[in-house]
């Protein structure tokens with residue numbers, strides 16, 4: 001007899017493992033299939049997906065290490081702290097990152113045991129549908145076919161590679177190889193000035209690499225509010241990132257001596273970048289092949305995404321849902337998690353809701369960039385009358401004390417109703433500060449609400465309050 005489940009989740013990343021836990025909390029008999037072993041020493045599938053194994057968590061560990069290094073080497077003296085020469089043991093830094101990853105993925109295994117979720121180790125693909133539900137083949141060390149009344153597809157995404165540019169994850173790396181450098185490259189090239197390129201480019205720059213970024217688009221961080229993008233480009237350039245916009249990548253050669261990237265610059269001139277290592281971070285593509293979707297009548301769209309109902313994450317196959325990077329919307333771990341919870345609750349007959357306009361975005365550069373809601377350019381384009389308030393960290397005592405006074409907060413509010421339409425932050429701890437704005441927007445708060453709420457002093461959060469006050473030209477400390 002094959003194992004039978006109420007809910008089978010395919011993929012153990014943030015979308016999948018959270019969906020499995022929520023479904024178990026709701027009383028379902030749940031299994032989660034995972035096949036990717038990443039660098040597991042025993043070759044066992046690892047839970048946590050891209051985020052925990054080769055994305056958010058390891059990159060943030062390296063960001064923290066490189067920030068400490070930069071602080072000690074360059075900023076300790078500002079505090080009157082004298083240090084001798086500072087060096088980095090990159091092997092140890094990478095080992096620390098690996099230990100954090102191992103701890104976190106092990107933590108999910110514990111959560112599975114706690115919630116009585118069956119972990120099916122192997123690649124899952126649909127075989128068809130019978131009277132008892134969907135038949136799904138699990139192809140691992142043991143091969144079996146299980147049945148499930150409901151299936152949540154949460155198989156995530158993989159790095160997009162460029163034609164003619166083979167990634168070996170030694171010299172030419174995507175996000176996976178770029179987290180494993182065991183020495184600091186003297187010259188590092190990055191193709192794509194997006195989230196990954198800027199985060200990882202910053203890590204290695206802080207540790208001493210000379211970093212050159214090549215970006216196809218003419219404008220920097222096009223998804224950000226224009227004034228934030230402008231400030232970011234100015235600050236990152238000042239820090240030493242060599243950013244080239246509007247380039248066209250030509251042929252790339254790699255040999256023992258390093259990598260040579262031929263490209264055309266924004267003026268149309270032929271140019272060449274020689275580097276020891278190259279990171280290719282030009283977006284990601286959904287993992288929707290080899291799932292046997294055709295066996296249950298599902299088709300992906302032209303970009304490989306699974307079409308779903310926007311409100312329920314339901315596919316056109318009854319009882320099959322899809323969440324996270326395999327469906328429309330931003331490829332963000334927290335968006336995937338919320339959709340995982342939503343899908344489990346829809347299966348349980350509940351009526352959950354996600355307001356996609358209130359999903360915060362974060363780029364973990366230094367300073368961090370975070371935003372929620374509409375950008376100023378989007379409001380202009382939509383013809384919405386708005387007012388803007390901006391306040392710099394430079395005028396905040398806590399930021400000055402921390403030696404982290406670069407950047408500002410910008411609040412955009414409806415000109416008539418004062419409802420907050422967007423909040424944009426470039427500055428210290430932006431990733432934490434944006435949570436207040438997300439809560440405010442979920443509750444349809446007005447800028448006046450944030451302005452009236454007592455914020456702790458001295459704290460960085462006062463800058464958010466002052467920016468809200470500034471929408472009405474009544475910032476108190478400027």
Ligand code: NAI
Nearest residue numbers: 192193194195196197215216217281282283284331362363
């Ligand atoms: P991205 O979409 O953020 O940036 C890719 C960049 O590469 C774009 O600026 C694009 O114009 C450029 N590009 C594309 N083709 C190019 C070419 N041929 N030559 C030069 N430039 C080219 O993608 P990225 O950085 O790879 O990240 C992938 C996904 O992972 C993103 O969707 C992001 O949301 C997610 N992610 C999120 C993080 C966070 O929330 N902090 C951290 C890391 C990744």
